[in-house]
Amino acid sequence: MTLPDPVTFAIPAFVLLIILEALIGRFRPEKSRYETRDSAASLFMGLGNFAIGFLNFGLVAAVSLWVYEYRIFEFGYQWYAFVLIFFAEDFCYYWFHRLSHEHRIWWAAHINHHSSQYYNLSTALRQTWTGGFAGTWTPWLLLSFLGFPLPLIAFQQGVSLVYQFWIHTEAIDKMPRHFEFFFNTPSHHRVHHAINAKYLDANYAGILIIWDRLFGTFVEEDKSEPCRYGIVKQIASFNPFVIAFHEWWGIISDVTKAKTVKGAFMYMFGPPGWSEDGSRMTSRMIKEKAAQRLSPPQPQAD
Ligand SMILES: [Zn+2]
Numbered sequence: 141m142t143l144p145d146p147v148t149f150a151i152p153a154f155v156l157l158i159i160l161e162a163l164i165g166r167f168r169p170e171k172s173r174y175e176t177r178d179s180a181a182s183l184f185m186g187l188g189n190f191a192i193g194f195l196n197f198g199l200v201a202a203v204s205l206w207v208y209e210y211r212i213f214e215f216g217y218q219w220y221a222f223v224l225i226f227f228a229e230d231f232c233y234y235w236f237h238r239l240s241h242e243h244r245i246w247w248a249a250h251i252n253h254h255s256s257q258y259y260n261l262s263t264a265l266r267q268t269w270t271g272g273f274a275g276t277w278t279p280w281l282l283l284s285f286l287g288f289p290l291p292l293i294a295f296q297q298g299v300s301l302v303y304q305f306w307i308h309t310e311a312i313d314k315m316p317r318h319f320e321f322f323f324n325t326p327s328h329h330r331v332h333h334a335i336n337a338k339y340l341d342a343n344y345a346g347i348l349i350i351w352d353r354l355f356g357t358f359v360e361e362d363k364s365e366p367c368r369y370g371i372v373k374q375i376a377s378f379n380p381f382v383i384a385f386h387e388w389w390g391i392i393s394d395v396t397k398a399k400t401v402k403g404a405f406m407y408m409f410g411p412p413g414w415s416e417d418g419s420r421m422t423s424r425m426i427k428e429k430a431a432q433r434l435s436p437p438q439p440q441a442d
Pocket residue numbers: 237241250253254332
């Protein structure tokens with residue numbers, strides 16, 4: 141069965157919405173901030189992701205079809221397969237995304253999406269170049285094993301990518317309450333892109349925010365704590381090659397200087413910010429430090 145590619149259909153809407161949002165920024169700068177070099181870098185990253193996706197497709201398809209040989213169900217293209225994959229694909233997305241923030245080897249492939257200090261629709265185009273190489277596509281093999289045909293998986297991934305475009309904006313404050321409860325929204329995803337201590341490692345959702353609520357990673361946007369965007373250690377570069385590869389270079393540099401085998405292992409698979417001498421900070425350390433600042437030690441009773 142041939143299914144349409146949702147991303148191809150959405151491209152004209154992407155372009156029009158970016159122009160519209162940039163125009164809004166002319167009149168309401170607090171609602172939309174653009175920097176031409178930043179958006180150009182994002183666009184270049186998006187085009188690069190598209191091109192590299194073609195190269196990766198053969199490998200991903202071959203492995204997926206091999207796993208599909210061992211499928212446990214036979215969903216085919218029944219109507220309920222479209223309903224089930226909506227939830228199942230989003231579940232895989234949540235775990236891909238969470239693992240991409242928790243382990244440096246995948247963070248190196250995902251960090252580019254967070255590297256902009258701006259948060260606008262063009263940021264959504266800032267997609268990975270190295271995810272295929274890092275194997276960040278493997279969580280979706282679960283869908284092949286469950287028995288979803290590859291074209292259906294690819295279709296739903298496209299739907300998810302298109303959905304996630306519109307949430308990269310400051311122009312929308314909050315959606316209606318019930319929508320905010322079930323779905324990922326601009327407010328929830330602003331938190332995900334924010335580097336404020338209380339917002340780190342939160343809201344990994346693709347389409348449905350319910351996974352974050354279920355697995356304890358949901359954080360509500362707090363109006364008294366405006367989001368600051370980017371990565372903890374800003375790279376301050378608009379060069380797409382620096383954006384795509386700087387963290388990989390960091391891993392190679394750390395691993396070659398590691399004093400122990402455990403150290404080398406942790407530089408690859410430990411949390412981002414982990415270091416042998418503890419001189420850098422992981423998200424957990426940043427959160428703990430912020431919590432200490434907020435609640436100074438209480439005097440002892442006696
Ligand atoms: Zn992320």
